[in-house]
Amino acid sequence: MKKILLSILVLVAAVSCSTFDKTISRVGDSNKTLRKHRVETLPNGLKIFFIEDPSLPRLSLQLLMPVGTVSEPQERAGLNAMTVALLDQGTQKKKALEIADLFADSGSEFESAAGADFTVLSTSSLTTEFRKVLDLFVEVLLSPEFPLQEIERTRQQVLVQLKGRQDRSGPWADLLMAKNYFQNHPYGRDTYGTPESVQKMNREEIIQFFKKNYIPNGARLALTGRLTPEIETEVRQKFGQWKAGDSNLAQSPEFKHPQKGGVLKLPSPHKAQTEIRFIQRGVSRNHPDFLKLRIANEILGGSFASRLNQRVRDDLGLTYSIYSGLDPKKDTGSWIISTFSKNPTAQQTVDEVFNVLKKILQEGVSAEELKAAKNLAQAQFPRSIETADRLAYNMMALDFYGVPLDYFEKFSQMIDAITLDQVNKTIKEYLKPDQMQVLVYGQQ
């Protein structure tokens, strides 16, 4: 069964939230907060994170592959998502429904989330069922067959899903915004591609893509839960059979952020509400300004107490939801504001957002606002590492993005070190209302 991993959200939380209660753990006693974990690299290059959580009788596997839409040729947009969707649709020994039944027998499922920079494959089960689930997971990963009839079946499914994208206004507006901003860059793409590109994919291309990209060197695996030495050994053995490949993988093309702002109005006569998005330049996840921007964003639109929410929702009643957020990627990133309003007040909402942006640029943020934002970031940080699964996901993702793993221990310190002057400088340097691309999608 395919579903977007919840942990994607966790990463956002991890990155937006922050560290340890000061009374409990500072750098010195991080072990108290951070679960026991070990990192090993197998001879084939696979990096394994072992993270213990003995509290519940479960085990889980998450595999982060450095493969995404950035790995696809433009004219085969969606090739990665298609490849991933086909993994559990037949192996050398088992047919699609047999695999589905076996995962389900164990109360489990094979999950996948194909993204822009990376793809996560995962499964979990009760400890008693885990050996079976592990075997299946490895079989699906190492010997998928990509049968022709499953390719056709999946292709038809994907085509319908692409067609239905616009049935949900919010997610559709997100896609329209990305497409409008990133244009032909892979970050502007629907993970599943376009009807044209999906129509064109053939079995040979899928197999080639899989062989080239789904290799252990460069991949990260996490085994989490009620670990035993036997299970760890078995995981090492099973994944040790995975053959290394040429690790010279496709790199994300460079993206030049637009220097000029603009408003794109897309009329949709039947909509009862207008979706509104703002997007501008942000930074990559490992950029030195990332945390400063996080804090700035927190004050701008990161919570109920934020400036955008207090003004646009609380004072004016223009929307039910407004927030801003950073969307950091491997080599660059964006800064987004997302909201909606009834059709007649859409323009007013756009204007009010710009007013809030102007005000924060002119006045800067106050010491009190900074203190609150830092407190919140530090106080809520433990939630992003509360479960072994979340910690594992966040460790793998940060490692992928090139953020040193002492991040988890140093987070609180790094936040402490941010000064009012730095945040206000960061806001001035990055926040560019005149360079924002605005999307207005609804009745006009």
Next chain:
Amino acid sequence: MKPFGSRCLQFIAARVVYLTFLFSAANAQAPNLNVNLPVEKYTLKNGLTVLLVKDSTIPLVSFHTWYRVGSRHERPGITGAAHMLEHMMFKGAKKYSNKDFDRILHANGITNNAFTSYDYTGFYETLPKNKLELIMDLERDRLSSLLLKPEDLLSEKEVVAEERRWRVENNPQSLLREQAMEIMFSGHPYRWPVIGYMKDINDYTIPPLRDFYEKYYGPNNAVLVIAGDINIEEAKKLVDKYYADLPQRTIPEEPAFKVKALRERRTIKLYKDVQVPSLMISYQSPPEMHPDSYPLEVLAQVMANGVSSRLSKELVYNKQWATGTGAYQWSLKQAGLFGVYISLKPTSKDDDVLQAVDREIFRLRHQLITERELKRAQNQFMTSFVDGLATQDSKARALAAAEIVSGDFRTLFSDLDKYQKVTAADVRRVAQQYLDSNKRVIAWLKPQAQAGEKK
């Protein structure tokens, strides 16, 4: 209504319940699964139910306050009042104003939110462990002296209207659901949506909201769950300090509404601005805690949940008429609904799809599900139960829900046992009893472009 003087706290019943559950695994040889969740439950003299759970995994606390009031307690004309009141609970009380509330939470590293359902309303915060007293002061303030100012209602009505547009008017699935529920729960307050109708949202005034607040927001109508890095004794002292002197409310007796039994097959076709059609079939079914609700959940699982379910195999995989299937036994306090949901391909034929669904239902009504299907469903329940205890917040949520629904949080665990005891014969029996093709609502969502076509 603010607390006056301090009355001595007395427990009606103070007891500690330590629960250690040994699950017998699917495989008899397998070692038992062991989950330990120590819960301390007691009730204050004023009727407030308190559940305390120590979990020091992280230095935070999940603080849940749930009230036994929901849209079920509304009446036509003020639909959505429970939800509107939930919003107004953030707009200031005697000690902490609206802006104070958000600002203080934020400055103290606390996140918060709330929800409203048919039967209950919940407020929750995630706080650093040293902020427990602050949060109790804030919660006590809005539980005992909410301001409910007309000017706040004015802007918050706009917010809720936007919420309704976002959830319903601009979301055709919800519109369809709203129409189906009106028939399914005819005669009962469950027939209207929790968020309320737009006209009522526009018409709210303070008096009915205040009336609602005064009737239902009392300590004796609430369940408090505190799960996290707490010291149990200190937490108890704080609960005592902040809640013990709050006066009880006289909770009004509820009129005995009964859902009108569906005696026919009804079809709804909604043509909207969508590209992909869908189908929702609903049957009336028993409420929460009813013994039949357990086999019905197994039935839902076997029938349509996951890629190995029957309808998914038939409609998504074999026939390729659909892109996804699902089913659920939706148990509310006073009534239930068994629903089947199918996301269709635009090329599918209504009659073909319905016949295929009915063939599966016929089999479920006349043949036993296999031992493998039964075991699979039971394993799925057990896995999701364990997964549901992963965080402080999910523990608090699960306990609050169980306590408020049944009056005893231990049903969270005994329910698991009930799923394990369901037999194939039980599943066939409930399929026969509840999935009657002549008593159901068949609701189609279709692309506007097909409005002129025959079915």
